[in-house]
Amino acid sequence: MSSTDGKQSDQIQLNLKHSFAEQLSDMAAFITPAKLPNPEWLVTSPEVAELLELPDSVFTDSQYLDWFSGNATLSNAKPLAQKYTGHQFGHYNPDLGDGRGLLLGELQTSSGHWDIHVKGAGQTPFSRFGDGRAVLRSSVREFLASEALFYLGIPTSRALGVFKTSEAIQRETTEQGAVLIRICQSHIRFGHFEYAFYQNNTELLETLVEYTHSHVLQLATDVHLTIQDKTLAMYKAVIRSTAELVAKWQAFGFCHGVMNTDNMSILSITFDFGPYGFLDEFDSKHICNHSDHSGRYAFDEQPGVALWNLNALGHALSPLLTKDQLSECLSQFEPTLVKAYSALMRQKLGLTQNDKGDQVLLGEWLTLLQQDKRDYTNSWRLLSNFDGNDDVFIDHFIDREAASKWLAKYKRRLLIEKDDTQTRLQKMRAVNPKYILRNYLAQQAIKTAEAGDNSELERLFEVLKMPFDEQPEFEQYAQTPPDWSKDLSISCSS
Structure with a gap:
């Protein structure tokens, strides 16, 4: 089947459900998805495909991509845009809804119920003055964020993948068109x-x-x-x-x-x-x-x-x-x-016994980080590796005297803990990540992907799947951000 003929494809066997469409049709607009030209996978999550119990061919069989991109339809699909409203920056806005996203259907698997949602699928009645499209930059950012949070253990939507199109989309500049396939157990908000x-x-x-x-x-x-x-x-x-x-x-x-x-x-x-x-x-x-x-x-x-x-x-x-x-x-x-x-903070500090001074100890730690402008993630990871070497810890700070005083309090506090040092550090490293999705890392991956090279994006994604592991071969991804990263401007249009 051609990727542009718009024909119906029933070779994809998906047992789609439509509970939202059936029970809440007053909050839905049924939409024919726009046909997006020349779709091509940019980055994918095999783990999410497995979660959805999709076949191994989901990323190689063009029929799936044709369906996601609006170039083919399924007889049992009922694409819809959801209607909702909300308070934006504290002000009620009645004119909201899925302006560029469509719920293609719902899958029931052994792991639960999952919405299949396409973000960037074209205009809907709720697009207002928008074009209903998405760009590579924002799509990659959402893909990486949702997957990074998942592997950190933070509740989040997931992402099956991002595919790019041959469309040029106008934002502040002309950008590469792309679409995100988002999944979660419900989009009710x-x-x-x-x-x-x-x-x-x-x-x-x-x-x-x-x-x-x-x-x-x-x-x-x-x-x-x-x-x-x-x-x-x-x-x-x-x-x-x-x-x-x-x-x-x-x-x-x-x-x-x-x-x-x-x-x-x-x-x-x-x-x-x-x-x-x-x-x-x-x-x-x-x-x-x-x-x-x-x-x-x-x-x-x-x-x-x-x-x-x-x-x-x-x-x-x-x-x-x-x-x-x-x-x-x-x-x-x-x-x-x-x-x-x-x-959570007691776990990050490696504390298992109760002590009335723990809240003060935490507050002083955060004050030390703030006044010395220390990196949040790297400082916690440093604490997770503290085995008694005071100099390595104190050298991390500008105000060495303040750092030394806090460390002395922390060491006294550890005396009432029952775990030995290595057990405590192992537990701390399991809750204090070494790798997080920093904006500059995302930006580097986006830039190379926009230039046609997906290798950095794929490599970053692999690193983020194991945020608590040492991964010495990827040490550069844990370094303090370069000075130029402070100039990155991220706004709602991102």
Whole structure:
């Protein structure tokens, strides 16, 4: 079959489901995908293909790529764009939805239920003034970020792969066209509930809650449960899992960059990657999004913004829950976040015994990193290798006296630990990565890929699959970023 004839292909055997289309059609626009010219795989994830239980030929059989690129259709596919709204930088925007993405269908596998989503598939009724396309730069960034977070153990959407097209796409400059195949167990977001609420459509809101409760979150069900019971259970679950997600962001130094409510997953996974970034020099007020002029989504603001967004979700659920129920649920966010974050940071410090001074010890460590502008990831990894050699540790800092004082406190604290040194260090290295997705590394991979060389992209992807391993042959990927990396500008258009 030609890749441009648009014929139907039933040689691809996929048992697609369409629960969203069937149960929430009022929030869907059924779309014929645009035909994207000359698709060619750029980077792929065999691990995700295995997760989806796709055949080994998925990346070599042109029929799959034809389907992903809109050049072939499946008789059992129902491509659709989802409608939602949301608060963007704190302001409600009713004109949101999948403006360049399509849900091709849903797969049920032994590992669960998975949405197959194409990002960059062309215009939809929700594109507003956009072209519905994606570019190689942003597609590669999302591919790398989603996979890097997964291997760090942070809940996230995944990526099957990125393919490029022969289209030239106009952004700030003319760029290479590309498409991301994203998967996750659901694309339901806070903004879906806001859409139903602001439409004053309680029936739709109830249907959405029923769908999310049973199908997405798969919460315990009972014939005696009322819609209020289900809404309450759902809201509690989302608050808990959102707090735990943000705790991991803060522990690993990840900045999302654009935490609008339409980018908040009801599954509490990281998705809709744009101007994200991991911390290089530790700065608690770091702003990774150059479009965020007020610093609303700065690193240390992320927990507060998550709570703000959960308040917005609660407001959307207010027709189904009482004010007291909403307040009680929201009151659990902070203690859940603190408990999860504290547990992670104690692991990073190598502490297993309880001590009332641990919070102070952590605070002084972070203050030391910030005042000396030390690299966040590399400093934690250095601590994970501390075997008693004070000089190696102290030489890492500018303020040697402050570093020496903190180290002395840390060594005294370690005396109450039961693990021997090597056991402790082994545990610390399992939670303090050596390799993270730094913006400059992503940029280097993008530049070479744009020039037609995928080797750096593939190599970086392999490194990120084993972030906690030493990988001495890839030592350069763990080095402190070069000075020129500070000039990289990442905005919402990225």
